[in-house]
């Protein structure tokens with residue numbers, strides 16, 4: 001099967017949320033022993049999860065976290081506070097269990113997979129999933145980041161990872177990433193898709209100075225005016241100014257949506273991947289939950305494009321899937337609320353409408 005067909009088939013199989021199950025869930029939420037609407041966003045989450053999974057009482061455990069790692073040619077332009085080799089070094093840290101995402105994943109009993117989709121060095125470790133498409137992207141300040149075929153292969157690698165996670169039993173997918181320089185790449189993508197200026201969406205990433213940020217803005221602006229990605233064409237955007245781990249997350253997101261499995265987005269970079277997924281197929285948006293609001297300044301604009309409000313705001317700017325892992329227990333709470341709370345009827349409590357009749 002050619003890569004085009006594989007991607008198109010997945011996109012075409014993505015369905016709308018199940019309205020009937022959402023209505024059933026809404027009515028059931030209103031029958032639980034609490035004032036109508038008083039569990040706020042948890043109620044909305046429960047209803048969304050019913051629409052996604054076709055079940056009024058869905059499961060979201062265990063979650064599956066996929067961390068896609070890749071390098072960026074643009075990192076040679078001084079856009080990050082850290083050198084490129086940190087991508088490889090952090091991959092070893094993930095594999096040895098020492099990173100924040102390892103700790104957070106353990107706490108929520110998540111499956112965790114680390115995927116090399118485009119790290120610049122060879123990595124030898126038996127826990128690593130090798131889906132390397134290319135040894136890092138080209139520097140899009142000078143040339144296209146990758147070929148169209150690379151972009152499609154990275155999307156497919158992401159789709160395959162989500163499929164595998166789901167087959168192994170994951171009931172919720174968390175997309176995470178590691179890639180020095182990837183806030184620059186995510187900024188380019190978010191600016192193209194949302195129409196926000198580069199100045200609005202570029203932030204400090206791993207912690208660059210204001211002066212370095214100004215340079216980052218001009219590098220990305222120049223690259224966008226030279227590469228001219230088409231905002232309606234996700235493959236074109238990835239090819240010209242994309243990232244391999246971003247393409248991997250986009251692929252995982254569309255596959256999860258096709259499989260009716262909820263997705264929790266992490267920070268700025270995973271949300272850029274979600275924007276690309278929504279450009280590919282807008283129905284995907286209904287399957288997404290925003291885990292948290294990153295400190296990266298463009299994140300608010302990316303979330304606004306998706307009309308999402310984040311579950312948490314903890315001033316995080318780490319990536320790896322950490323903010324999504326922290327938000328995951330709220331999804332689990334929404335499912336437990338449905339399964340375990342008493343209804344007005346089962347607990348013998350007077351409802352608002354009954355009391356007004358008296």
Ligand SMILES: O=C(O)c1ccc[n+]([C@@H]2O[C@H](COP(=O)([O-])O)[C@@H](O)[C@H]2O)c1
Nearest residue numbers: 080179181182183205206267268294319
């Ligand atoms: O998730 C976020 O919002 C986020 C914000 C800033 C930085 N990061 C992480 O830091 C790296 C990118 O930062 P930078 O400065 O190298 O572009 C990459 O590995 C991301 O996982 C992540």
Ligand SMILES: Cc1cc2nc[nH]c2cc1C
Nearest residue numbers: 082086178206318319320
């Ligand atoms: C140490 C370090 C850890 C990270 N995890 C995700 N991005 C990162 C960037 C750095 C620099």
